[in-house]
Amino acid sequence: xxxxxxxxxxxxxxxxxxxxxxxxxxxxxxxxxxxxxxxxxxxxxxxxxxxxxxxxxxxxxxxxxxxxxxxxxxxxxxxxxxxxxxxxxxxxxxxxxxxxxxxxxxxxxxxxxxxxxxxxxxxxxxxxxxxxxxxxxxxxxxxxxxxxxxxxxxxxxxxxxxxxxxxxxxxxxxxxxxxxxxxxxxxxxxxxxxxxxxxxxxxxxxxxxxxxxxx
Numbered sequence: 001x002x003x004x005x006x007x008x009x010x011x012x013x014x015x016x017x018x019x020x021x022x023x024x025x026x027x028x029x030x031x032x033x034x035x036x037x038x039x040x041x042x043x044x045x046x047x048x049x050x051x052x053x054x055x056x057x058x059x060x061x062x063x064x065x066x067x068x069x070x071x072x073x074x075x076x077x078x079x080x081x082x083x084x085x086x087x088x089x090x091x092x093x094x095x096x097x098x099x100x101x102x103x104x105x106x107x108x109x110x111x112x113x114x115x116x117x118x119x120x121x122x123x124x125x126x127x128x129x130x131x132x133x134x135x136x137x138x139x140x141x142x143x144x145x146x147x148x149x150x151x152x153x154x155x156x157x158x159x160x161x162x163x164x165x166x167x168x169x170x171x172x173x174x175x176x177x178x179x180x181x182x183x184x185x186x187x188x189x190x191x192x193x194x195x196x197x198x199x200x201x202x203x204x205x206x207x208x209x210x211x212x213x214x215x
Contacts, residue, residue: 003187003191003192003193003194003214004030004031004171004192004193004194005028005029005030005031005193005194005196005210005213005214006029006030006031006032006033006064006173006193006194006195006196007024007027007029007032007033007195007196007197007200007201007206007210008033008034008035008175008195008196008197008200009021009032009033009034009035009055010033010034010035010046010197011197011198011200011201011202012201013201014047017051017054017055017058018058020201021055021058021059022058023206023207024059024061024210025058025059025060025061026207027206027207027210027211028210028211028214028215029061029210029214030061030062030193031061031062031063031064031085031086031193032055032059032061032062032063032064033064033066033175033195033197034052034055034063034064034065034066034084035066035068036048036052036065036066036067036068036069036079037068037069037141037142038068038069038070040069040070041068041069041070041090041092041093041141042068042141042142043142044142049075049078049079049082052065052079052082052083052084053082053083055083056082056083059083062085062086063083063084063085063086064085064086064088064112064173064193064195065079065084065085065086065087065088066088066112066114066135066175067079067087067088067089067090067093068090068114068141068142069093070093071093072089072090072093072094072100073094073096073099073100073103076100076103076104076107076109077107079109080107080108080109084109085109085110086109086110086111086112086132086133087104087107087109087110087111087112088111088112088113088114088133088135088173089104089111089112089113089114090113090114090115090116090141091113091114091115091119091123091124092115092116092119097113097127098126098127098130101113101127101130101131102130110132110133111130111131111132111133112131112132112133112134112135112173113127113131113133113134113135114134114135114136114137114141114175115134115135115136115137115155116137116140116141117137117138117139117140117149117151117152121155121158121159121162122158122162124159124162125162125166128162128163128166128168128170129166129167129168131168131170132169132170132171133170133171133172133173133193134159134163134170134171134172134173135173135174135175135195136152136155136156136159136172136173136174136175137175137176138152138174138175138176138177138178139175139176139177141176146176146177147177148176148177148178148179148182149176149177152174152186153185153186153189156172156174156186156189156190156191157189157190159172159190160172160189160190171192171193172190172191172192172193173191173192173193173194173195174186174191174193174194174195175195176195178194178195178196178199178213179196179199180199180209180212180213183196183213194213196209196210196213199213200213
């Protein structure tokens with residue numbers, strides 16, 4: 001399987017959201033990555049359901065929605081209605097993770113589980129066969145533009161080993177600090193999906209940057 005590129009809308013120009021969505025549509029990117037932050041689970045607030053709906057109106061590719069919020073179970077149906085195709089919750093925010101994953105699937109979405117940098121991959125052992133995506137945070141969640149955490153490479157290896165041993169079909173997604181310097185090593189380590197925010201949207205030629213990340 002060819003790897004996937006998911007530009008992060010958090011780094012887009014919110015004053016020109018339609019323009020940036022249309023750029024991603026025209027690009028070789030595969031998904032739109034949409035970060036939802038509540039100011040409680042992470043020390044920042046991004047945007048909510050109305051903006052997701054606005055993105056959905058313009059997006060011609062799947063919405064990969066990443067919930068960095070407390071009590072995500074309350075909003076599963078709402079994000080499905082807003083247009084999410086993939087819904088990722090944080091293992092640190094879910095008391096009953098298996099039930100949350102069941103609810104996401106029942107709503108008709110793919111289900112992902114995100115891990116903060118300090119969280120052990122071993123905690124996925126009993127859920128890896130039930131999920132579609134593992135999102136490894138390679139920066140501390142909450143803000144864009146942070147420095148990549150080098151231990152991520154080891155966590156990719158651990159996650160890949162777990163996926164193989166449990167015969168899971170889950171993809172490994174890397175979120176945070178992905179750039180034109182480290183993306184090849186991430187792919188060689190076993191990553192399937194690369195989330196790129198500042199690298200894409202701060203580029204003078206974002207279409208070319210996405211193409212480079214993809215090819």
